[in-house]
Amino acid sequence: MPRKKGAVGEGQGEQAVKKARPAEKDTGKTSRKRGAQVRKEMLNAAAHLFAKHGFAGTNLRDLADVLGITRPGVYYHFPNKEKILEALIEEVTLSSVGQSAEIAEQVDRDPEDALRLVMRSATKWVLENPVMFRVLDRSEADMPAELKERHNVSKKAILENFTHIIQRGIAIGKFRTVDPHVAALTIIGMRNWAAWWFNPNGRIPMEEVADTIADMAVRSLLRPDAHRSRSDRVEDILRILKEDVAHLEHVIKG
Amino acid sequence: MPRKKGAVGEGQGEQAVKKARPAEKDTGKTSRKRGAQVRKEMLNAAAHLFAKHGFAGTNLRDLADVLGITRPGVYYHFPNKEKILEALIEEVTLSSVGQSAEIAEQVDRDPEDALRLVMRSATKWVLENPVMFRVLDRSEADMPAELKERHNVSKKAILENFTHIIQRGIAIGKFRTVDPHVAALTIIGMRNWAAWWFNPNGRIPMEEVADTIADMAVRSLLRPDAHRSRSDRVEDILRILKEDVAHLEHVIKG
DNA sequence: CATACATTTGACTCATCAGTAAGTCATTAT
DNA sequence: ATAATGACTTACTGATGAGTCAAATGTATG
Known part of the structure; x- marks a missing residue:
């Protein structure tokens, strides 16, 4: 250049x-x-x-x-070029500390709610700091080892949070997906990619974009039938499913 | 460096x-x-x-x-550094021509099928060429004007294809989303981000990842009630429901 | 074996860019 | 008014990295 x-x-x-x-x-x-x-x-x-x-x-x-x-x-x-990057990253990690805390709190709720809340907050953070996010992403290869390490830890933590929520969702039968790990990476992609296309001065306000993305993430995992009952109780879901089975069997015979 | x-x-x-x-x-x-x-x-x-x-x-x-x-x-x-990049991009656009053609064909099917097929094929392409994809993404700022132009055209075409499918899905009441444009960008993000985490030698085979991502994309948009009629065969639905019942019963007991 | 040709090297040039050193100059504290 | 200092500038150095070019090193073919 x-x-x-x-x-x-x-x-x-x-x-x-x-x-x-x-x-x-x-x-x-x-x-x-x-x-x-x-x-x-x-x-x-x-x-x-x-x-x-x-x-x-x-x-x-x-x-x-x-x-x-x-x-x-x-x-x-x-003092030098690298210190600028460091200062930038310092700032960005500082501002993301709040986010991490918030996420940690939500992790033990009902999986659907947790995923929605965590995803919305994580997405909001990206949409509020799109440039910083892009710097982080683009500079990974040039980061001094210590910073890269910290960055990786933080990325890993986010991934594990999502994976954990998804696994719990699967366990109680509310989510369905082939692989929780792949699913987590994929919804993180929905969020991260937004840093590259979101325009803060654009037609659609940030909050709305965050809500939309969070909603899509949840729906991409929700087991179709679970939509029916918004109940948290597995017993309720089971009862509804059984009703459906009975109904369908009747249809087939009749 | x-x-x-x-x-x-x-x-x-x-x-x-x-x-x-x-x-x-x-x-x-x-x-x-x-x-x-x-x-x-x-x-x-x-x-x-x-x-x-x-x-x-x-x-x-x-x-x-x-x-x-x-x-x-x-x-x-x-002859010079830039020509290497050009040759690389030449190769990559050539290999993506087939994909574009394939996508164009599917665009007028039933929106759910179209989205799944197009998404799967688009994702497969990324997973088959993750390094090339990353180059394209990372080098945008350094591309000679003409290449950048072509690249942008192709990105825009993909976005419009997805948007179009989503709009049709909404029109016939099968999809639900606040904004088709945001939705399209978001599912493209699911796909594109995969280029950064997918490991061709990893635990999960490429085809399966592509299927999973395509499935998540579709489900992130499907209107909940529409799930029911996903399969035409009642027997299939019944079988799935029974699996779910068994799974839940197992969860409750375990 | 000799010659032609494909491929690679060593020793350059030139531009760019990170970083330094010393000086300038307006502002503020004394 | 004068000294101190914050916020620069001009004029350097040294490193690095792109690109050139005349050789050198093969290696196939007549």
Whole structure:
């Protein structure tokens, strides 16, 4: 990506991160104490660049351009390129801690409810931080070992949570699927992929998308007949099934 | 990724692409006429590298190392780095042409059948070419304009096919979803994400995974009541119900 | 054996990019 | 007013990596 000659972010689908100069008066305080603000903007801009080009494919000069400073100016705020990624990931894992806690709480409810709640919350998180999510995803190969390790642990935890819920759903006869592991990976895919197509300024509000995806996840696993009775009690489901069997046998004979 | 000092493909999870020398006698013909063979190996190795590090993040020397030649040797087979990517994409789009045709044929069936068939075939393609799929996905930002254009057209076509099927399913009252567009994107996510977790040498065979994902996609959209009439044969339904009853009775007792 | 041809190498060039060092300059504290 | 300092800049270094090219190393064929 040898830096198109003309400008910087010339792509047509940009919409975010573009800015040629701090435009004289940014917040009243023109220069001093602007540091923290710039740092934030830098992380935001870096997130967009890392998400699009990956860590290795991102040029610090492009980052500087976005902020309207020169390349070495970046080094005032961060000691090196990798620290930017680390700061970004730090931020993202921090913001996902709340989510994990929330998920852990729900895990022991009725499987259908649990799956819906956990899936909605997990999806919401992705839709609220789509760029960060993409960075995480794109930079895996370039992450320093320690960060990669943490990231993998977190991914594994999510997968296990889902698998666990699904297994419980199967045990009480509410879910049906060939393999809980594959099923968990698949619904995680529904959620994760959303980070790549969801448009925060689009037609459909985030909450609604999250609800839709969570609903699809649940329905993709619910045993068809279980839909009938929304009861949690296995005995109820069994009774209904038996009624159905009796009915069908009658139909066949009659 | 400044090239770990020691070796080349030191990661523990490698399993594919590793080879230090063409090992004396490769196919009997040691050197002459080896060109086509090396070219193939090169594309394969490049696919793995591009998939892992992205186009920009891939070093041609790493590619050369995998093949047991030196970096300039690469230029005998391809004029430059970008042409390797192009050749790769060429190959991949060629192999997906068949799929598109197949999909087009199914689109006008009964929506449930159409969705299942199309989804299965689309998923199978991904599972058969997971590395290629990842390359496509990872290299989007680095693709030359013309290739990117073609790629986008193909993505859009798939999306529209799914959307169309879903809309028809809603129209005849068999599917239910808030937004067909979101639903289409979500089931595409189920499929696409599989490229990142599916292991061709894993426990579960490809066909089964494809079937499972296709089934989940269909069920995530089917209107609950429509499940009943899924099979035309009452006997089938009865048998399934009896299995369910047995299963539940077992659960209650166990 | 000699020649032609396929394949690969060593030794380059050139551009890019991460990171450093020293200097500038407005603002704020003294 | 002056010193300190926050937020830069210009001008470097050094590494890396893409791409070139004239040889070298075979290896098949006449």
